[in-house]
Amino acid sequence: MSMTADAVIGLEGVHLSYGSRRGSVAALEDIGITARPGEFIAVVGPSGCGKSTLLKLISGLLQPTQGVVRLNGKPVTGPSPEVGVVFQSPLLMPWRNVLANILLPIEIRGLDMATYMPKARRLIELVGLSGFADRHPYELSGGMQQRVGLCRALVHDPEVLLMDEPFGALDAMTRELMNDELQRIWMEQRKTVLLITHSISEAVYLADRILVMGPRPGRIIGDITVDLPRPRTLDMSESVEFARVANQVRRLLSAIGQMD
Numbered sequence: 001m002s003m004t005a006d007a008v009i010g011l012e013g014v015h016l017s018y019g020s021r022r023g024s025v026a027a028l029e030d031i032g033i034t035a036r037p038g039e040f041i042a043v044v045g046p047s048g049c050g051k052s053t054l055l056k057l058i059s060g061l062l063q064p065t066q067g068v069v070r071l072n073g074k075p076v077t078g079p080s081p082e083v084g085v086v087f088q089s090p091l092l093m094p095w096r097n098v099l100a101n102i103l104l105p106i107e108i109r110g111l112d113m114a115t116y117m118p119k120a121r122r123l124i125e126l127v128g129l130s131g132f133a134d135r136h137p138y139e140l141s142g143g144m145q146q147r148v149g150l151c152r153a154l155v156h157d158p159e160v161l162l163m164d165e166p167f168g169a170l171d172a173m174t175r176e177l178m179n180d181e182l183q184r185i186w187m188e189q190r191k192t193v194l195l196i197t198h199s200i201s202e203a204v205y206l207a208d209r210i211l212v213m214g215p216r217p218g219r220i221i222g223d224i225t226v227d228l229p230r231p232r233t234l235d236m237s238e239s240v241e242f243a244r245v246a247n248q249v250r251r252l253l254s255a256i257g258q259m260d
């Protein structure tokens with residue numbers, strides 16, 4: 001039996017090359033990842049090392065050139081209802097209000113609106129957007145739009161949540177608030193999470209494990225366990241363990257010529 005067969009997310013010997021008329025670009029090389037149920041994994045690595053590519057493979061938008069990507073033991077062949085994705089920019093539809101944006105995946109999948117409407121409203125409350133359900137994206141701040149994106153990824157109650165630098169465009173304070181929001185939702189719902197981030201401190205703050213990737217073609221050069229209690233608080237970011245883990249990640253990145 002395969003090592004990753006009982007994992008929620010399992011990648012084995014995954015290579016991905018992008019083909020073009022001018023030849024092919026190797027983006028990922030020999031990637032192996034196992035995510036257990038409810039685990040929170042952060043991925044850090046230099047620009048262009050294949051982090052978004054990795055997320056596209058797990059969400060079924062790309063197929064590996066070699067190797068296998070599994071969700072709950074089954075090879076991924078296309079987008080799956082078990083997965084919710086949050087992109088770097090929230091990509092909301094400007095003519096739809098908050099509620100209608102959140103319900104978009106339900107509409108696309110042809111699921112029963114009456115079932116999911118209360119879920120959408122509950123998520124709106126959970127992320128602190130009560131009273132904004134009938135507002136339009138232009139009436140919201142960047143952080144609020146990002147929260148709508150998070151609700152939209154969660155509305156069909158996926159088992160797996162994939163996030164590609166969801167808070168990269170936010171100011172430092174909003175980002176800290178969003179980190180706490182995300183931790184709260186994760187502690188309540190226990191999704192299996194894969195979060196791509198450029199921020200080492202965000203990775204340490206949120207993750208159970210941090211995967212560090214090397215430059216293109218991306219490989220995993222470090223798998224670091226974060227042994228801090230939950231819920232994590234800002235005070236902990238001054239703790240010895242926090243600094244130890246952050247430095248471990250930083251050393252791996254600086255060994256390949258990358259800074260924080």
Ligand SMILES: Nc1ncnc2c1ncn2[C@@H]1O[C@H](COP(=O)(O)OP(=O)(O)OP(=O)(O)O)[C@@H](O)[C@H]1O
Nearest residue numbers: 018019025027046047048049050051052053054216
């Ligand atoms: N559709 C594509 N066609 C050809 N090459 C691509 C395509 N998408 C990405 N690449 C190449 O694959 C490599 C990995 O890209 P990817 O977007 O996964 O990197 P990343 O780690 O997410 O970078 P960043 O941190 O800047 O977002 C890059 O070298 C990029 O040029």
Ligand SMILES: [Mg+2]
Nearest residue numbers: 051052053164
């Ligand atoms: Mg990317």
